[in-house]
Amino acid sequence: MSRVALVTGGSRGIGAAISIALKNAGYKVAATYAGNDEAAAAFTRETGIHTYKWDVSNYEACGEGIAKVAAELGPVDILVNNAGITRDAMFHKMTPQQWKEVIDTNLTGLFNMTHQVWGGMRDRSFGRIVNISSINGQKGQAGQANYSAAKAGDIGFTKALAQEGAMKNITVNAICPGYIGTEMVRAVPEKVLNERIIPQIPVGRLGEPEEIARCVVFLVADDAGFITGSTISANGGQYFA
Secondary structure, eight states: OOOEEEETTTTSHHHHHHHHHHHHTTOEEEEEESSOHHHHHHHHHHHOOEEEEOOTTOHHHHHHHHHHHHHHHOOEEEEEEOOOOOOOOOGGGOOHHHHHHHHHHHTHHHHHHHHHHHHHHHHHTOEEEEEEOOHHHHHOOTTOHHHHHHHHHHHHHHHHHHHHHGGGTEEEEEEEEOSBOOHHHHTSOHHHIIIIIGGGSTTSSOBOHHHHHHHHHHHHSGGGTTOOSOEEEESTTSOOO
16 A cells, blocks of 8 residues: 655645656645645546645644545654744744744644654554745745744754654654745746846756655655755755755
């Protein structure tokens, strides 16, 4: 029986590429989404990948959603914590609500999701967890004190949990994408992309969502058990951690 992989924020952008790559690699895939019913339905029609709606910042909703996935597909062996939001503002203008929303989704969401599957992974002596952090969690970014703090926290979470899971054959790793050519990034004005963003990237282009997905497929494989607590920087050489 193929393993079950759960990808949060898995119906759009990088998450969609991860979901598709995992399905193509032979996994049974469940993708979560938070709000866009139409996009999720279209994704399911196009790919055959099951989609489930819940907010990763809500612990109880995560538990109910994961129980539904397990009932329909089987216990979750692979968790990709990809869901994330931005609420950008320079710090002197940032509101407590903007701070809280990003921390609740991008950092606490990892606890809410991972805590629900951790016991089962320990019982089965197998688990693969991949946390999608960010280059801005490594180097920081003006206007993103909330986002950078959360994504840096994801890396610390990864390193600590990897030590707890190691003896149970549970690996926990992080990926830090740089600028990836998602719908959101490509919506940036072409002049800004060409003059301010791409010149910072030594390979001279945006990354593709599929390039992040390939990192995930590598890390979740059964035979990747000696890699844990690691952070893969996939940023075209823009920043060396």
